[in-house]
Amino acid sequence: MAQQTADIPLHDLLVQLKELPSLAHYSLTLYRRRNGAVASCHQFETCSTIVEDPLCRDVSRQFFEENMDVFFEEGTPSVCRYGGGFLGFLIPFGVGGDDCCLVGDGVRDESIDLWQLAALSRTEGGGDAFSLLPYVESLHTARYEEVEEVAQEVGRAVEQYRFPTASPPVLQNAAVPCESVTDQRLQAVSQALERIDRCTSVTACVAIGCETIATEFEVPRIAVALPDAEGKSYPVTGVWGMPDEIGVVPAEALHLFLAPAKGGKAVPCDVKMRAALPGLNSAMCAFFPLKSQGERLGFLALPESDIPQNSALLINMLTGAMAAKMSWIVRDAERSKENALSERLMSLTDTLLQIDSKEQLYEAIMKIASDLIEATQGSIMLIDKDGEGMHIVFTLGMTLNIARCLQLKVGKGIAGMVAKTGQPLLVNDVEKDSRVAMANRLRFKSKSLICLPLKLKDKVIGVLNLSDKKNLRPFTNADLQLLTSFANLASLMIERTEVLEESERFEQLSVTDALTGLYNRRFLKSRLEEELNRSTRHSLNLTIIFIDLDFFKSYNDLCGHLAGDEALKITADIIKESLREMDIVARYGGEEFCAVLPGTSKSEALIVAERIRTEIENKRFPGESDIPLRRLTASLGVASFPEDGRTFHDLVHASDVALYEAKARGRNRTVAARSSVSQQEKSVDVEPRQAVSPLAKTLDFNAYLEASLQSKA
Structure with a gap:
């Protein structure tokens, strides 16, 4: 009888408990002290765990394991504050004659004890409290009373749980890992999470996650779908045991692969899936989503693999960490790009501030704008004082004297429409775009163009036109965003120059005679x-x-x-x-x-x-x-x-x-x-x-x- 109860698996209890919304931020660990013939020593030992945060788990283990006998003897749920601000609970219970303790950790109090945190940081890595403080601050916060309520809820759930008396049924062609294998995989996933957290590129993050899944869970084939630069499609790449290029999933079809991505259970690849991604070439496939804070980053595809529930939970932990890190890397790259752009705009500002005349300013603006997006033709148009006409003040790739003779009206033509609406226009094909629908002119080598309003707050003062990319490819949204940032600066510089010239003119009038031009x-x-x-x-x-x-x-x-x-x-x-x-x-x-x-x-x-x-x-x-x-x-x-x-x-x-x-x-x-x-x-x-x-x-x-x-x- 003792042998039979000793073999009762307890990991399913953790899986079921983790489905409780109140335990979303908690790590759960089960300790067992075997009694009877199979007992090797009369101590509590870890038998299963689901880790949300490795550091919190380590701190919790050091605190609870030293006094596990005392906590069990109390016989009631215990809530503790330890390690400078961490909160955790312990639930004692018995199963088939064995003593068990369930420990939950992973949250912190709203206040942090720097003295205890300093001691903890020295224990963990030889650092100081302030190096650990940003990490602790990122943890989910809870009040002591809230943790008590969670402990009471978990205690009731444990009492109501019906432990099986035999091993769970084995899925066809899939073996359920024993607890030792689960612990081994859990340790491998924990190590992979630490490595992912140190990644500085999306490629490295994907490589670590897929390598762990392939080697620890014996998955022979893995593919990953990630968004392209425009976010309009998701190229699918073979990472493990598959071709490098499998296909491209349109953004509007992504839901087909995310909807069945639950529990790791292999699902049939239906007609719509095969139409969206014919290169997958698989009748059955398990899908795992890459999501972070509601943002869809893609998915992992494991063809011909049916993942057991316990393993699927670990893989979901891994893909969740991958998605979170990839999202952070992308945002950090965007911030770096914005900072680089800001520094470049500051440099361009210094350059433009040193220009004295409007003619030189127009030339500099056109040169900078064309260099930013590699355009070979363009023009700068300013709106007349009457607000009805426009005149060209500088051109690139065409004769300025001829361009100045053109009759331009606000509201007429592409530039006139942009001047009237104040909205930028990116056209990939002037002949097919319904907004313009016009035959391409002979002087333009390509059919793509960008037309941007030059604005001061809500007032449009002119239009910046650029066309004919050097490689003759269409302009992109990235080109438009980059040019928009510069157009705002150019508008300010044009206005500044005109104000300075007007000021100089008035100053000249104040000290000169209007008739002779001599001083007064x-x-x-x-x-x-x-x-x-x-x-x-x-x-x-x-x-x-x-x-x-x-x-x-x-x-x-x-x-x-x-x-x-x-x-x-x-x-x-x-x-x-x-x-x-x-x-x-x-x-x-x-x-x-x-x-x-x-x-x-x-x-x-x-x-x-x-x-x-x-x-x-x-x-x-x-x-x-x-x-x-x-x-x-x-x-x-x-x-x-x-x-x-x-x-x-x-x-x-x-x-x-x-x-x-x-x-x-x-x-x-x-x-x-x-x-x-x-x-x-x-x-x-x-x-x-x-x-x-x-x-x-x-x-x-x-x-x-x-x-x-x-x-x-």
């Missing part, structure tokens, strides 16, 4: 003060020249304002051409101009001033024959730093007085301010200095300056 009076004041400070620091000369057109009011009245504006432009050009690049020239007001000559003495400036006067005198202005003197001339006044003034106001006053004197002497002449340094120093910051000219002595300078800005006779 406000800018002249700030620049002259800067030059005066520099001249003071370095003891340099500085001279200013005031130029005023003679009888300009009469010329303007007789010849018209258009002719007057033209005369002012011509005068501005004459002055600029007579000066150095470092000199500053501004339109001071009306027909009066001012030139600043840094590092120039009065005598040197007089030569420049006379050259300007002569050029104006000799220039033929439109309609000048109609004015009294039949020609347009200029009067000039020259004043220098430091002898004629040390401040902006003093120098302007001195040069303007000299200019007035030139007009008083008959116009069309140059007059230099005449003053002594001692007189200048006495007049600084007191009151305006009086010039030598008798006319200047009676002149109200402020009234004169106001009048001169309106008209000069």
Whole structure:
């Protein structure tokens, strides 16, 4: 009788218990202490186990096995917290005169004891608590009360379980492994799980899993189905005892092979299966799914194999670990790819930020975009300000001048449709795609294209078009995703450049005269003060020249304002051409101009001033024959730093007085301010200095300056 009870198999009890939802995260281990004739020693020994987590199992064994007699003698379910935060339970019971203990482990408390975890880490691998902490944190958490409820539920299930008195029936052509064989396979699977966890590639993960299944479970043939890069199909590859290429299962047919993948029982390959995968060439096949967190990664196919229930459970554990690791590897590769793309986009950002002009920016954007997806033709289109038309600003593989002549409308054609909807368009064949359905143009070598909107938030500012891949193959979704990431950056760079150019234009307008393009009076004041400070620091000369057109009011009245504006432009050009690049020239007001000559003495400036006067005198202005003197001339006044003034106001006053004197002497002449340094120093910051000219002595300078800005006779 003792021999009969001793042979009662207990692994089926674990299999049935694992079907309880509350034990999904638990590892289960059965201990037996044999009594009677077959007892070799009066100790509890492991007889069967189902491992969810090897580390938790090791920690649990060290804790429970040392006090197994005490736990059994208590006679009631026990719940314990150990190892820094792990939780487990023990259920004592008897079977046919033998003493048994069922241990459940694999979960942890919400709080973790770092001191105990540090001791555990030293025991497990010589590391520290923090190296083990991420692993412990990944375990399923449960409250102590929840584990007590699970223990009570398991205790009731054990009491209700009916243990068989004989060995279970043997499946035809399949042997049920004895407990020693099961333990051996369990140990092999545990080792394989550890190796899979260290894998860094999907190939290595599949190789370890399939090798374990083939060698430990005596499976002669294994094939694996994994998704392709697009996720639209599942190529099936022979891994063990089968050809390398078996076929491809479409994504929509994958369910045919996942539906029967339960329990490892071989099922007939029906008509639909054979149609989806004719290369499998098997009448019966056992299927095991590769799933992770609801994600379908494919399946393992074991042709002509009928796997016993105990072995199927172990293989399911193995395929589950394979799927979880493969999913992590794929996600990690995607993260690495995203990080690499981010780094590349950051590098491209630095490149684009160094570009000054829009034309260079458009060229750089087109070159980068075409390199990213290996396109040989393309264009950049921007939407007009009216929002109705588009214009091409850069092309690749076609003549830009011709392309700019094309009439493009938002909403018309492929690019117009993308500009209107703001949605990207990937076309594999322009002639067959119902969205475009058009004959391919002669200049395109292939029928595939990508058309992307250039967007700022929800506003579409243009379209990026690319076609003709170098290998003439169709563009892919990966190409589209890569180009979309860059298109967002390109849109920002285009907007940034336009904003900068607009800002520069407004800044230029704020410091320049709109008619002549010269600096205006406000800018002249700030620049002259800067030059005066520099001249003071370095003891340099500085001279200013005031130029005023003679009888300009009469010329303007007789010849018209258009002719007057033209005369002012011509005068501005004459002055600029007579000066150095470092000199500053501004339109001071009306027909009066001012030139600043840094590092120039009065005598040197007089030569420049006379050259300007002569050029104006000799220039033929439109309609000048109609004015009294039949020609347009200029009067000039020259004043220098430091002898004629040390401040902006003093120098302007001195040069303007000299200019007035030139007009008083008959116009069309140059007059230099005449003053002594001692007189200048006495007049600084007191009151305006009086010039030598008798006319200047009676002149109200402020009234004169106001009048001169309106008209000069």
